[in-house]
Amino acid sequence: MRHILLLGGTTEASALATALATRGEHAVLSYAGRTDHPRAQAIPTRVGGFGGIEGLAEYLTREGVTHLVDATHPFAARISANAIAAAELAGVPLLALTRPAWEAGPGDRWIRVADTAEAVVALGTEAARVFLALGRQTIGDFGHATQHFYLLRFVDPAAPPALPHHHLVVDRGPFTLAGELALLREHRVQVVVAKNAGGSGARAKLDAARALGLPVVMIDRPAIPDRPQASSVAQVLDWLDHRVVRGV
Incomplete structure (x- = not known):
């Protein structure tokens, strides 16, 4: 057997x-x-x-x-x-x-980086409103870039991260385009940070970013x-x- x-x-x-x-x-x-x-x-x-x-x-x-x-x-x-x-x-x-990994298409404004350290640098020094769509394991890497406001989304409730300006949403995918558009608009997001996870369950945030003309800092797979x-x-x-x- x-x-x-x-x-x-x-x-x-x-x-x-x-x-x-x-x-x-x-x-x-x-x-x-x-x-x-x-x-x-x-x-x-x-x-x-x-x-x-x-x-x-x-x-x-x-x-x-x-x-x-x-x-x-x-x-x-x-x-x-x-x-x-x-x-x-x-x-x-x-x-x-x-x-399969996601691929940038017409209208996408991707900034491809190798890891979260490069993603922090890509955000720049000027304060921005960032949707940090990474999960809680790598949030700490952004702890020294405290000038930004971070919108976070975790599957489970978690202790407040060491980020002075943030808002935490607890939710589990798959997510819809309409829902992601509403989320980005509500929090006035200016840039999205994401891992190139692929699949359909988390794709909607990229489609929403494209629809709103927002840049996406895309972290390549290891x-x-x-x-x-x-x-x-x-x-x-x-x-x-x-x-x-x-x-x-």
């Missing part, structure tokens, strides 16, 4: 979990634990890290995992790198379920070692059915 470990936290991971449950697969979805109240899933879940590469490799061996699917966020570079190394160490085949990849749930299911694994 196959035993699938799905590293999740994305819309794609939830869709794959539903498909695996429908097929009656023996599978577990693992959350990193960055969200206090993760979505309920159609398969059993676990929350928390594994203890690095060695810990994940030990889990794969101990639990008899036959297939590892990495459907984590495109910016979860450390988790993905650990998954590659652990899968090799444990002799378990790995496939990444990834979403580098991840080469690995086999799929771009759809159907491709993952096909891989599961045709990947030859000893003992399966």
